[in-house]
Amino acid sequence: MAILKCSGLTKSFGRVTALEAVDLEVESGRIVGLLGPNGSGKTTLIKLANGLLAPGSGEILVGGKKPGTETKKLISFLPERQCLPDWMSARDLMGFYADFYDDFDRAAAEEMLKRLELDTGKKLKHLSKGSREKVQLIMVMARRAKLYLLDEPIGGVDPAARDYILETIISNYNPEASVIISTHLIADVERVLDDVVFLNKGRVALASSADDLRERHGKSVDMVFREVFKC
Amino acid sequence: MEWNFDSGGPIYGQIVEKLKRSIASGELGPGERLPAVRELAVSAGVNPNTFQRALSELEREGLVYAIRTSGRYVTEDRGIIDSVRRELARRSVREFLSSMEALGFKREELHGLIDLVDTDKKEE
Amino acid sequence: MLGRLIRHELRATSVTMLPVMGLMLLVSAMANLALRFMDGKDVPGVLVLISGIVVIIFGVGLFALGFVSVYVMAMRFRNNLLKDEGYIMHTLPVSVHTHIWSKVIVSTLWYAATALCAVLSLIVVSLDVGFIKSLGQTLGELLKTLGDINNLELLTEVLVMLVLSAILMSLSFYASLSVGHSFASRKMLFSIVTFVVMFIFWCLFLYGVNYIVLGIRPERFDLHIDDFMSAWRLIFAYICALITAGGAACYLITAYFLQKKLNLE
Numbered sequence: 001m002a003i004l005k006c007s008g009l010t011k012s013f014g015r016v017t018a019l020e021a022v023d024l025e026v027e028s029g030r031i032v033g034l035l036g037p038n039g040s041g042k043t044t045l046i047k048l049a050n051g052l053l054a055p056g057s058g059e060i061l062v063g064g065k066k067p068g069t070e071t072k073k074l075i076s077f078l079p080e081r082q083c084l085p086d087w088m089s090a091r092d093l094m095g096f097y098a099d100f101y102d103d104f105d106r107a108a109a110e111e112m113l114k115r116l117e118l119d120t121g122k123k124l125k126h127l128s129k130g131s132r133e134k135v136q137l138i139m140v141m142a143r144r145a146k147l148y149l150l151d152e153p154i155g156g157v158d159p160a161a162r163d164y165i166l167e168t169i170i171s172n173y174n175p176e177a178s179v180i181i182s183t184h185l186i187a188d189v190e191r192v193l194d195d196v197v198f199l200n201k202g203r204v205a206l207a208s209s210a211d212d213l214r215e216r217h218g219k220s221v222d223m224v225f226r227e228v229f230k231c
Numbered sequence: 232m233e234w235n236f237d238s239g240g241p242i243y244g245q246i247v248e249k250l251k252r253s254i255a256s257g258e259l260g261p262g263e264r265l266p267a268v269r270e271l272a273v274s275a276g277v278n279p280n281t282f283q284r285a286l287s288e289l290e291r292e293g294l295v296y297a298i299r300t301s302g303r304y305v306t307e308d309r310g311i312i313d314s315v316r317r318e319l320a321r322r323s324v325r326e327f328l329s330s331m332e333a334l335g336f337k338r339e340e341l342h343g344l345i346d347l348v349d350t351d352k353k354e355e
Numbered sequence: 356m357l358g359r360l361i362r363h364e365l366r367a368t369s370v371t372m373l374p375v376m377g378l379m380l381l382v383s384a385m386a387n388l389a390l391r392f393m394d395g396k397d398v399p400g401v402l403v404l405i406s407g408i409v410v411i412i413f414g415v416g417l418f419a420l421g422f423v424s425v426y427v428m429a430m431r432f433r434n435n436l437l438k439d440e441g442y443i444m445h446t447l448p449v450s451v452h453t454h455i456w457s458k459v460i461v462s463t464l465w466y467a468a469t470a471l472c473a474v475l476s477l478i479v480v481s482l483d484v485g486f487i488k489s490l491g492q493t494l495g496e497l498l499k500t501l502g503d504i505n506n507l508e509l510l511t512e513v514l515v516m517l518v519l520s521a522i523l524m525s526l527s528f529y530a531s532l533s534v535g536h537s538f539a540s541r542k543m544l545f546s547i548v549t550f551v552v553m554f555i556f557w558c559l560f561l562y563g564v565n566y567i568v569l570g571i572r573p574e575r576f577d578l579h580i581d582d583f584m585s586a587w588r589l590i591f592a593y594i595c596a597l598i599t600a601g602g603a604a605c606y607l608i609t610a611y612f613l614q615k616k617l618n619l620e
Binding site (some may be wrong): 029030031118163166167170175191192194210211212214215218219220222223230 | 236238239240241242243269272273275276279280281284294331
């Protein structure tokens with residue numbers, strides 16, 4: 001069964017249509033790139049899967065269910081923004097995640113924090129921006145979830161941090177889970193993708209296996225993307 | 232192992248190519264045990280499924296074999312390794328010849344060129 | 356999950372509430388000392404002036420304490436559920452109803468704590484200070500006389516009404532904030548507009564209900580007033596029903612907007 005399934009999914013904000021008749025299926029065990037320029041509907045799709053927005057028409061199912069308390073147990077979500085409460089320390093956060101998520105692997109989180117040589121007793125507001133972002137990623141990837149939704153995980157980070165983020169994603173996701181990475185920085189992530197979905201103005205412009213796409217076109221996903229979205 | 236991927240062609244194909252070269256050159260010796268797929272994938276910065284696909288391809292070609300419980304090993308069959316080595320060498324020569332041709336050199340001039348490069352090297 | 360949420364909520368709010376209350380008690384202690392100074396003889400004018408200022412700060416502080424705790428609780432709702440932290444909170448496997456209840460319960464607890472803190476501040480400020488002490492005695496006697504006609508039932512009823520009013524107040528803030536923050540911009544402005552509109556509707560509702568209940572059959576109240584307690588009981592039940600109706604409306608608005616109209620930036 002597909003972990004995420006959209007059929008005829010449409011969402012508008014006032015007169016602006018953010019998503020239009022999106023049909024999409026994501027199978028378990030895949031790392032999927034949700035690729036598109038800014039404003040193409042990536043974040044809207046992720047918010048709908050998370051239940052942060054209600055669909056206008058059509059349907060979105062997570063693990064066969066409509067978004068709600070049950071589906072939220074399956075999803076581990078990394079928001080685009082840094083939004084952890086800054087009065088908490090990394091240790092507080094581990095307690096918080098362990099409290100609310102049965103699938104939180106505290107030992108794994110502690111191991112990752114140890115490798116970062118981060119003071120887990122220090123409040124987040126006293127950490128650097130880069131460290132805070134890493135702590136948030138660690139909390140998300142330390143869950144043994146069925147679906148990871150990562151919204152722009154590498155936006156605005158330096159190459160070393162980018163490698164750290166991608167490495168953390170690859171080494172933590174379990175083979176029965178799926179990862180959806182939304183980004184417009186395709187060259188940086190395409191090596192880790194199984195499948196790619198191009199979103200353009202709220203519609204699916206292309207959905208394919210990443211290696212098939214490279215084989216068919218004889219060029220990188222990034223170059224294919226540039227052709228599809230040529231201005 | 233250093234991993235660099237170029238933009239053209241599928242990633243799994245590039246991994247197959249890279250591992251073939253390592254085996255042919257002896258960087259990965261006959262009978263050597265390969266790390267776990269996930270470890271390899273992390274070190275190459277690629278998707279584990281992609282790496283898995285590359286290893287399956289190498290298995291199909293007989294360069295790598297799997298033992299169910301203990302992992303994957305480089306073949307000990309030197310015949311296969313040698314044929315891969317020759318195939319890679321032939322391909323390099325073909326590429327060399329075609330680029331020389333593109334520069335307008337004739338086959339007979341190539342020996343002279345090689346000798347020239349050798350004397351350059353000695354002077355250094 | 357409600358218990359865990361409440362525990363988390365208490366920890367998060369205590370980060371601001373405990374220092375605020377601590378500060379209030381500190382100011383009370385300082386005001387107590389200042390009052391003793393002013394009570395004494397041959398004190399230089401400057402010290403009297405400073406003492407006076409301290410006492411004024413205490414008075415204003417006591418007044419501000421209530422506002423601060425209401426403000427902190429409303430902002431907690433906004434920052435935690437309607438701003439960036441909302442990305443974390445609304446993706447927890449917790450229903451919107453649990454979220455609202457945890458906020459209502461924790462706010463009410465803090466309001467009670469604030470009231471206790473205010474009483475404590477008054478006690479601290481009047482400890483062993485001559486003229487305040489006599490004031491305290493008069494107050495004490497007043498309470499005692501009240502206590503004579505009082506019984507436990509009346510006290511409980513007043514408490515229930517206070518708690519219900521506190522809940523209604525919290526929910527009315529939550530409803531207006533939730534509606535206001537469903538707009539794409541000027542979220543705070545729309546929140547205030549919503550509050551005003553809701554207040555007008557509330558007044559119209561009260562007017563209508565009172566007109567129907569009291570206006571059409573005014574004899575209803577006159578007829579049954581045999582003694583103070585039975586009249587009071589009727590009024591109490593009536594007021595509680597009105598507050599509960601208002602609270603339920605605010606609750607439904609809040610739940611609907613959090614579920615269907617959430618608009619995080």
